[in-house]
Amino acid sequence: MEARGFTLNSNGTNSGIFRLDGKVAVVTGGASGIGRAIATSFADAGAVVHIVEVDKTSAEQTVGEIQKRGGSAKWHLCDVSDQKQVKDIFCKIGGNQPIQILVNNAGVAHVGRLETTTDEDFERIFRVNVKGVYNCMHAAVDYMKTAGGGRDPQSCIDRCHSGPRRSLRLLHEQGRGAYHDLFRCA
């Protein structure tokens, strides 16, 4: 696991200490909010940024702003919960160059107690916030392996902290974590 950090100046720009020159970074949901801040900071640090998004208007705007700042960015229309779309997009990105960084940021929010959370809410949140992350990691892992550098490719993938034994039981561990959180919050 490689830990990295960087600070932003008061004007929101990269302080210059953190560099990602030439690294290919995929940021899901990178058109707005936290994802947009990550995409912009990574591009400021020299990364080639690929935004994977459902919101065409915001994605175009964010890419335009990054390019105006001198950064390199493209966006791809893709719903992370759709495995076929995700595979096609990662093939397009990773087919030309190895992928070094994946930021699993795309997500949808929901506010509701147990009593007011419907079957549709549950399905929607899991489809995007859990299956979407699986879809992207699954589609990226081979392209990240080819990035090499002697590092475990999983070390680049946000939210993937499992050790070798736990990674053999990926779905079991994920389900257990979801169960504990559901029980704790209900």
Ligand SMILES: NC(=O)c1ccc[n+]([C@@H]2O[C@H](COP(=O)([O-])OP(=O)(O)OC[C@H]3O[C@@H](n4cnc5c(N)ncnc54)[C@H](O)[C@@H]3O)[C@@H](O)[C@H]2O)c1
């Ligand atoms: N903002 C917070 O306080 C907070 C707290 C905890 C966790 N998070 C998580 O951080 C992430 C970003 O949060 P934010 O506040 O910037 O959210 P946001 O709504 O501003 O941005 C999310 C982005 O993801 C995109 N997106 C949504 N569904 C998508 C899909 N199926 N495929 C591709 N793109 C999709 C949206 O178009 C949007 O651009 C989310 O995953 C959120 O759950 C946010």
